[in-house]
Structure formats: C-alpha cells, structure tokens
Amino acid sequence: MQFIKTRFNYLFNSTKGLILVAIAMIGMVTAIWGMLSGPMAEMGVREVVIKLLGMDIVQSEREGRIIILYHSIAMAVVAIETYMVTGLLKMKAFFKTAINATITVGYLLAMVFGMGFAYFGHNWAFHGLFITGLSLVFFAGVMLVIALWPWAKEYRIADKDYAHTKGGLDLERTAFFATALTTVISALFGAIPGSFYGHGFETFLAENVIRYPEKTVMEYSIIGHLHIMLALIGIMVTLIIGRWLNFKGILHKVAMPLMILGTVVLNLGVWGVVTPLEPVAHMIIYVGATPSMFAALLLLIWSWGKLIREGTAHLKKPNFLQKLAALVRDPLKFGPTWQMLFMNFTTSGIGIFMAIKLDEIFRVWPAREERIELTGHWHALSAIIATIILLYYGDMLGLKGKVRQLYGWAILILSDIALAAVTIFEMKRLFISEAVQQPLVNGLMYAIDFGLGMLLVLLATVMVWRLVDLFKPKGRWTEEMDHELSQEVAK
Amino acid sequence: MxxxxxxxxxxxxxxxxxxxxxxxxxxxxxxxxxxxxxCAPVDLNAPLPAFDPGIDPDSWAQVPAGEFYYGQHEQIETTGAYEIMVTDVTVSQYAAFLNAAQADGSVKIVDGEAVGFYPGDVFRGVKHEEEIKAGDWPFIPLDDPSQRIRKDESETRPYKAQPGYENHPMTMVSWFGAWGYCRYYGWRLPTEIEWEKAARGSDTRPFPWGDEIVRENANFYASRDPFEDMGSFGSRTSPVGFYNGRKYGDYQTLDSASPYGLYDMAGNVWQWTGDVYEGMHYRFLRGGSKDTYDMDLRVWVRNNATPTYVSPGVGFRCVR
Structure with missing residues (x-):
C-alpha cells in the first residue's frame, strides 16, 4: 500500500510527476488516434484499430469526434503549461495546490470521458463528465488568474535586471497574468457556441466554411476561439521558456511590455470578429501579433547570446565556428528558441504569405487545397509547441551527457524533418501539378512518417524508462518529488 | 544477469x-x-486497364419530387421532379460535344483552349468576390498533358478521346465547360440540393450505397483499384459505372449505385454543380474524387473552386 501511496503522491502531488502523467496521456492518445488517419488509414491500420478497440465510428459525427479529440489533447497541454507556471512563479501554496488539483481532475475527466463519448458509443453520462472536465479546467484558469494577480504587494520587485515599473510591478508576471486572463476569456468564445450547437451534432470545422462570405456570429466566435487559444498556448510557452532560461536584462525590459501589449491587442482583435469591428479585426490581429512575435525574437537573441557567451568564455577571441559550436552545444537549451525560429518557416511565414497572396494564389485553388494549408499550418504549430515542452521536460529530467544530446537532437532533427516536409506538402501546388505530384507526395510522406514516428518512439522510450523508474525504491522519481521548477531556473 | x-x-x-x-x-x-x-518521373500515359462496366453513359435516372434529408445535419429540403445522368459525362461524350459545338461556332479555340460564351454573373463586390463578366470563358485546355481529349486537325471530327479513356469521366474541364456542355443540349448542371438528393435518396445515409465505405465501393485515394499505382502516377479515373458489383479480372467491385440508380456519386471525380451564389464567384463541387480520402466522399461534403479551375479529378453530369 505504501508503495502505491508514495508513487501516487509523486505522480499527482509534485510538479514533475503531474507533467509526466500529462505527457504520457497525450502520448498515448496521439499514438492511438494517430493511427486513424493519413497513411495509417491507407495501410489499413485504421480498420484494425477500430475493430481491436471496439470504436463506434459514425460517419456524420466525424467533425464532432475530431473537436473532442482536439480538446482532449489541448486540455492536457494547457494543464502542463499550468503546472509549469505554478512551479515557476511565486504564489500562495493554497492556490498552487488548488489549481493543480482542479486542472488535473479536469483534463483527465475531459480526456477519458470525452474520448469515451466520442469514439466508444454515446454514453451521455460520459458527455456530462467531459463537460465537467472542461469546466474544471476553466475554473482552474480563473484561479490561476487570481493567483497571478501582479499588483499584490508580495509580488512587487526591485531587481534592476528584470522588467518592472517604477512602483515595482513585475512586468513578466503581468505578462503571465494577461495571458492567463485572456485565455480564460477566450475560452468562452468556444464554450458559448459549443453550448448553442449542443451535443456536438451541429458542429463544423472552421477550415470547411472559410470561403463562405456570410458567417454567423457563432461561426465567427468558433473561428476566433480556435485561433486565439493556440496563439495563447504559444505565448504562454514562450513566457515559460523565458522564465526557465531566466530571461533578463535590457531585452527583457523591452520584451515584457511588448508581450503584454501584443497579447491584449491580439485578443481584442480576435474578440472583435464577433462584433461590428469584424471588417478591421484582422488588422488589429496583425497589430497585436507583431509585438508578441518581436518579444519572442528578443528572447531568442538574448538566449543565443547567452549560450554563445557561456560557451566561449574560455576563449579570448572566438571565431564564428567556435561561436556556432557554443550555440548548439546543448540542444535542450538551444532547441526551444530554435523551434520558435523554425516556426516562422512552417507557420507564421506560411500564414503571412497566404494572407498576402490569398486571392492571387490560394483562392484560385479548390477549397480542399486551401484546407490542407490551413490544417497543416496549425498542426505544425501545435507540434512545435509540443516539442518545446518536450525539450524543457528533458532538461527537467536532468538528462546529461550523450543521452541529453541524443534526446535533444533527436527531437529537433526528427520534428524539423517532419515539419519541413509538411510545409512542402502544404505548398506543393506552387511548384507541381496534381497530375505528377504522387512521387513527391510519397517522398514527403516518408519524411513525415519517419520524423513523427521516430519522435513517438523516442517519447515511448522515455515513458517506459520513467515507468520502470517508478518501480525502483530510490528511483529518479524520489529526487523529483520535492524539486520545484523555480529552484532549477538557470542562473 | x-x-x-x-x-x-x-x-x-x-x-x-x-x-x-x-x-x-x-x-x-x-x-x-x-x-x-x-524525384521519380511520372508517365501520364501509362497503360490503362480496359474494362467495360456495361453502364450506358447516355442513360438518365428519374428523381421524384418531394422532401429529403439534406446536409450533415439532415435538414429537410424539397425538390421538384427531374432527370439526372446515370453516370458522369464521359470523355467520348465531351469530344462529340466539342466536334458539334466547334462546327456550329458555339466553341472556339483561343490560345490552346476551347472557349465558349457565358453571360456573366451579377457582381456585388463582396470581399474576395471576383467579377465574372459576360464573354468567352475557357471550357477546357487542349495542350495540358493531363487532357484526355486529343485533337487531330486532319479529321473532319477533330476531337477524340485518348484511346482507353473513352468511357472514363471527362476531366480537365472548367465549370464553364461543364455549364456549356449541359446548355448545348438544352440541359443544365444540377443544383447542390438536386445533386445531393440524387446521391442520397430519401434517407440519412452518408454514402450513396449506405452507411459504410470499403475500398470496393468507390475510387478514392489509395483505394487499391486496378487503375492506381501509388508508387508512380497515383490515382487515376475509373470507367463510369465501374463500381456496379461486377468482377473485372481479379478485382471484385460492390454494387454502389445510389437509391435512384446513379453511379460514381462518391469518388472517381468531383462533380461541378450549377448554383451561382450571391457575393461569391466560387462554384461548388460534390462527391469527392480519386484523389481524396473517404471522408470527402460523404454525400454532404462540399468543395469549391473558381469556375476556371480544371483538374484531372474534376468532372460533371447534367440534369433536365
């Protein structure tokens, strides 16, 4: 009994344990449900999985199923970010415990019963528990907003290395607060239409209605919701990485106000799509996205500069190659910001290019081609966020030496191969016709499957290792139990 | 140890x-x-299996007036009675049309394209809307390597189907080309509602033949039909009415006709529909194709493209 109690205590009462459980859950869902589409479906694996697991797949409910699947995974990702925030930032112990407990129960309910409802017959009690789970995640978010309240006296700072106002208002904490607050508000933009449509039967996927000139307020709300939630998850992970790396100095002082401004304006633009401001909403969104992305760039510049400085400290006058070697010597420290840069090629760059050439190129293609770009670019963004979390997790585990190098570079190389292939796949119509595309598609699919498949194998290996570790009386888990993320922030 | x-x-x-x-x-x-x-090269004229499904492309099916379940969310819609082609328009049928229409001046050749007159649409200047003015619009490109209609100026009837493709659906045809074909014979393109009723009948089935889809029901992406080679050219069209329960060599198909006896209402080629919607120049396509996954073969799935768009995976049929 004591054996189970101590492990349970680690898994559900320590930050690293909670993150491990959430990563394992996401990995499991991704591995199983990834076999239902794409090349796996072509190879007939889909049918085997459906039969083996006894799934009940009704054709007309595909869109509803997918929405529940996305939400199940997203809730776990939001939970991981929340654990990281409660582990990294100062807050009252009560709030930390309450937030982590609430969000854990919430995402697990949403994931288990949501997927149970969507794929294994329609047990309406499951649907109720799915909604309960989502609601708990929402309430955990509300508590997080309260816990992060940056104007409280105990959170005022005077350290000149970090962005703050004359009165001591911690601007980094304010950025976390603004992101958490706008996330909670933006969740409503999905929750309200979700309640309106009811039961998931009148759902739609945004990429399928994108060309219709007339959209209802509810449709706009859903479209805004899905865009802003992913953007906010991205912003939050950027702030987390900044805190983990101990972002500070002049660039921090410039970046944090920009991050706050960008987050607020971006949200105002997205919320504006359901108001008469809709015709100019996109312009407001661009205005908001620019400072946010610029702030992320400042983090990149600062962190790369630091890596180079530290890695060449023993050299009097390092040359370019020595600086480059210093930059890439630790994939877990270099990786997160590299992925943010790489994101510009797979997501932001594609998005901007599409926006500029929309009528000239993309809207000449059939809607199904445009759908590939739309779904591809946000899948790529989601995958990049996941890899950033995994890189941070690798550092959290305290990986060292060859294993650290192997883990870090495997994540970076495998995911970037896959995402580069996805990007070429999205854009293939720019340089190849439908009639002769098949060999290119095959080659890209090999690259995507290899990259993502091996990434999942790597993740599975780490999870098995952690599982085995749990059976050891003095395993790594015992060390992690009392370690808090804030203690491990870079000096 | x-x-x-x-x-x-x-x-x-x-x-x-x-x-x-x-x-x-x-x-x-x-x-x-x-x-x-x-980087592997693709032979667009690779040998094609020759099968005769025995379905007459000149036949029409009766669709009675009345209500039916429309769309994924099964709203009730009503149509009048109409007739619709049992199969997609074939390459041979379109070649015959071009021969007749060029002879009487309805179709001209301009810069390697067959073009014909379209009276234009009302332009409202809605965001992303493009103006479709009255004038000559492209029907089909003649010099595209994917085009299955061949032109031989020395013949009195210069247009012919590429051998092997006679009974395959006409592809590489724009919406104008589909509209022009139907109009030439006094017919028209089906509206989306008419198209879906013809595919679905009066119940809520997601596919023309029923509730589930297997590879032997239709020609879709990686459906392993005798016409595809995913290592090279990928999917190709199958003859119209191919999925009628017959066995072709070793390949056994399932009878996949719609409740009104139409073939290929799911897969093979997307089909242009006739609606012109207010504030948008896009035209809608239905049915999925040889290049799409099975999810796009569900009867309510909509696709759209500019009316000048042509593709080896897009064809049409008419109603009257």
Whole structure:
C-alpha cells in the first residue's frame, strides 16, 4: 500500500510527476488516434484499430469526434503549461495546490470521458463528465488568474535586471497574468457556441466554411476561439521558456511590455470578429501579433547570446565556428528558441504569405487545397509547441551527457524533418501539378512518417524508462518529488 | 544477469561516440530515400486497364419530387421532379460535344483552349468576390498533358478521346465547360440540393450505397483499384459505372449505385454543380474524387473552386 501511496503522491502531488502523467496521456492518445488517419488509414491500420478497440465510428459525427479529440489533447497541454507556471512563479501554496488539483481532475475527466463519448458509443453520462472536465479546467484558469494577480504587494520587485515599473510591478508576471486572463476569456468564445450547437451534432470545422462570405456570429466566435487559444498556448510557452532560461536584462525590459501589449491587442482583435469591428479585426490581429512575435525574437537573441557567451568564455577571441559550436552545444537549451525560429518557416511565414497572396494564389485553388494549408499550418504549430515542452521536460529530467544530446537532437532533427516536409506538402501546388505530384507526395510522406514516428518512439522510450523508474525504491522519481521548477531556473 | 548485460550494452552505446553518428547516418539515409522517391518521373500515359462496366453513359435516372434529408445535419429540403445522368459525362461524350459545338461556332479555340460564351454573373463586390463578366470563358485546355481529349486537325471530327479513356469521366474541364456542355443540349448542371438528393435518396445515409465505405465501393485515394499505382502516377479515373458489383479480372467491385440508380456519386471525380451564389464567384463541387480520402466522399461534403479551375479529378453530369 505504501508503495502505491508514495508513487501516487509523486505522480499527482509534485510538479514533475503531474507533467509526466500529462505527457504520457497525450502520448498515448496521439499514438492511438494517430493511427486513424493519413497513411495509417491507407495501410489499413485504421480498420484494425477500430475493430481491436471496439470504436463506434459514425460517419456524420466525424467533425464532432475530431473537436473532442482536439480538446482532449489541448486540455492536457494547457494543464502542463499550468503546472509549469505554478512551479515557476511565486504564489500562495493554497492556490498552487488548488489549481493543480482542479486542472488535473479536469483534463483527465475531459480526456477519458470525452474520448469515451466520442469514439466508444454515446454514453451521455460520459458527455456530462467531459463537460465537467472542461469546466474544471476553466475554473482552474480563473484561479490561476487570481493567483497571478501582479499588483499584490508580495509580488512587487526591485531587481534592476528584470522588467518592472517604477512602483515595482513585475512586468513578466503581468505578462503571465494577461495571458492567463485572456485565455480564460477566450475560452468562452468556444464554450458559448459549443453550448448553442449542443451535443456536438451541429458542429463544423472552421477550415470547411472559410470561403463562405456570410458567417454567423457563432461561426465567427468558433473561428476566433480556435485561433486565439493556440496563439495563447504559444505565448504562454514562450513566457515559460523565458522564465526557465531566466530571461533578463535590457531585452527583457523591452520584451515584457511588448508581450503584454501584443497579447491584449491580439485578443481584442480576435474578440472583435464577433462584433461590428469584424471588417478591421484582422488588422488589429496583425497589430497585436507583431509585438508578441518581436518579444519572442528578443528572447531568442538574448538566449543565443547567452549560450554563445557561456560557451566561449574560455576563449579570448572566438571565431564564428567556435561561436556556432557554443550555440548548439546543448540542444535542450538551444532547441526551444530554435523551434520558435523554425516556426516562422512552417507557420507564421506560411500564414503571412497566404494572407498576402490569398486571392492571387490560394483562392484560385479548390477549397480542399486551401484546407490542407490551413490544417497543416496549425498542426505544425501545435507540434512545435509540443516539442518545446518536450525539450524543457528533458532538461527537467536532468538528462546529461550523450543521452541529453541524443534526446535533444533527436527531437529537433526528427520534428524539423517532419515539419519541413509538411510545409512542402502544404505548398506543393506552387511548384507541381496534381497530375505528377504522387512521387513527391510519397517522398514527403516518408519524411513525415519517419520524423513523427521516430519522435513517438523516442517519447515511448522515455515513458517506459520513467515507468520502470517508478518501480525502483530510490528511483529518479524520489529526487523529483520535492524539486520545484523555480529552484532549477538557470542562473 | 540478462539485466546487467542490457544495462552494460546501453551504457556502451551511450559512451560510444559512433552511436550518434549512426543515428545521423540513418536519418541521412531516410532523407536520401525520400528525396529519390520524390524525384521519380511520372508517365501520364501509362497503360490503362480496359474494362467495360456495361453502364450506358447516355442513360438518365428519374428523381421524384418531394422532401429529403439534406446536409450533415439532415435538414429537410424539397425538390421538384427531374432527370439526372446515370453516370458522369464521359470523355467520348465531351469530344462529340466539342466536334458539334466547334462546327456550329458555339466553341472556339483561343490560345490552346476551347472557349465558349457565358453571360456573366451579377457582381456585388463582396470581399474576395471576383467579377465574372459576360464573354468567352475557357471550357477546357487542349495542350495540358493531363487532357484526355486529343485533337487531330486532319479529321473532319477533330476531337477524340485518348484511346482507353473513352468511357472514363471527362476531366480537365472548367465549370464553364461543364455549364456549356449541359446548355448545348438544352440541359443544365444540377443544383447542390438536386445533386445531393440524387446521391442520397430519401434517407440519412452518408454514402450513396449506405452507411459504410470499403475500398470496393468507390475510387478514392489509395483505394487499391486496378487503375492506381501509388508508387508512380497515383490515382487515376475509373470507367463510369465501374463500381456496379461486377468482377473485372481479379478485382471484385460492390454494387454502389445510389437509391435512384446513379453511379460514381462518391469518388472517381468531383462533380461541378450549377448554383451561382450571391457575393461569391466560387462554384461548388460534390462527391469527392480519386484523389481524396473517404471522408470527402460523404454525400454532404462540399468543395469549391473558381469556375476556371480544371483538374484531372474534376468532372460533371447534367440534369433536365
């Protein structure tokens, strides 16, 4: 009994344990449900999985199923970010415990019963528990907003290395607060239409209605919701990485106000799509996205500069190659910001290019081609966020030496191969016709499957290792139990 | 003992500097294979199996007036009675149309394209809307390598189907080309509602033949039909009415007619529909194609494109 109690205590009462459980859950869902589409479906694996697991797949409910699947995974990702925030930032112990407990129960309910409802017959009690789970995640978010309240006296700072106002208002904490607050508000933009449509039967996927000139307020709300939630998850992970790396100095002082401004304006633009401001909403969104992305760039510049400085400290006058070697010597420290840069090629760059050439190129293609770009670019963004979390997790585990190098570079190389292939796949119509595309598609699919498949194998290996570790009386888990993320922030 | 051996082996790998090198070599090998695969040439005129499904492309099906379930969310819609082609318009039928229409001046050849008159749409200047003015619009490109209609100026009837493709659906045809074909014979393109009723009948089925889809029901992406080679040219069209329960060589199809006896209402080629919607120039396509996954073969799935768009995966049929 004591054996189970101590492990349970680690898994559900320590930050690293909670993150491990959430990563394992996401990995499991991704591995199983990834076999239902794409090349796996072509190879007939889909049918085997459906039969083996006894799934009940009704054709007309595909869109509803997918929405529940996305939400199940997203809730776990939001939970991981929340654990990281409660582990990294100062807050009252009560709030930390309450937030982590609430969000854990919430995402697990949403994931288990949501997927149970969507794929294994329609047990309406499951649907109720799915909604309960989502609601708990929402309430955990509300508590997080309260816990992060940056104007409280105990959170005022005077350290000149970090962005703050004359009165001591911690601007980094304010950025976390603004992101958490706008996330909670933006969740409503999905929750309200979700309640309106009811039961998931009148759902739609945004990429399928994108060309219709007339959209209802509810449709706009859903479209805004899905865009802003992913953007906010991205912003939050950027702030987390900044805190983990101990972002500070002049660039921090410039970046944090920009991050706050960008987050607020971006949200105002997205919320504006359901108001008469809709015709100019996109312009407001661009205005908001620019400072946010610029702030992320400042983090990149600062962190790369630091890596180079530290890695060449023993050299009097390092040359370019020595600086480059210093930059890439630790994939877990270099990786997160590299992925943010790489994101510009797979997501932001594609998005901007599409926006500029929309009528000239993309809207000449059939809607199904445009759908590939739309779904591809946000899948790529989601995958990049996941890899950033995994890189941070690798550092959290305290990986060292060859294993650290192997883990870090495997994540970076495998995911970037896959995402580069996805990007070429999205854009293939720019340089190849439908009639002769098949060999290119095959080659890209090999690259995507290899990259993502091996990434999942790597993740599975780490999870098995952690599982085995749990059976050891003095395993790594015992060390992690009392370690808090804030203690491990870079000096 | 075994455990110790495993641990030692893992440690040895960790400390082996060649281990990461091997990983990099494996990645490089996979990437090289992927690049080599991507560069393989495609023969658009590769030999094609010749099968006669025995379905008459000149036949029409009766669709009675009345209500039916429309769309994914099954709203009730009503249509009048109409007749719709049992199959997609074939390459031979379109070649015959071109011969007749060029002879009487309804179709002209301009810059390698067959063009014809379209009276234009009302333009409202809605965001993203493009103006479709009255004038000559392209019906089909004649010099595209994917075009299955061949032109021989020395013949009195210059247009012919490429041998082997006579009974395949006409593709590489724009919405104007589909509209022009139907209009030439006094017919028209089906509205989306008419198209869906003809595919679905009066119940809520997602596919023309019923609730589920298997590979032998229709020609879709990677459906392993006798016409595709996913290692080379990928999917190709199948003859109209191919999925009628017959066996072709070793390949057994399932009878996949719609409740009103129409074939290929799911897969093979997307089909242009006739609606012109207020504030948008896009035209809608239904049915999915040889190039799409089975999810796009559900009867309510909509696709759209500019009316000048042509593709080896887009065809049409008419109503009257």
């Amino acid at each position: 075994k455990r110790n051996t495993l641990v030692m082996s893992l440690r040895a790998k960790r400390s082996n500097p060649q281990f990461s090198g091997r990983l990099l070599r494996a990645v490089a090998l996979v990437m090289t294979l992927a690049i080599l695969t991507s």
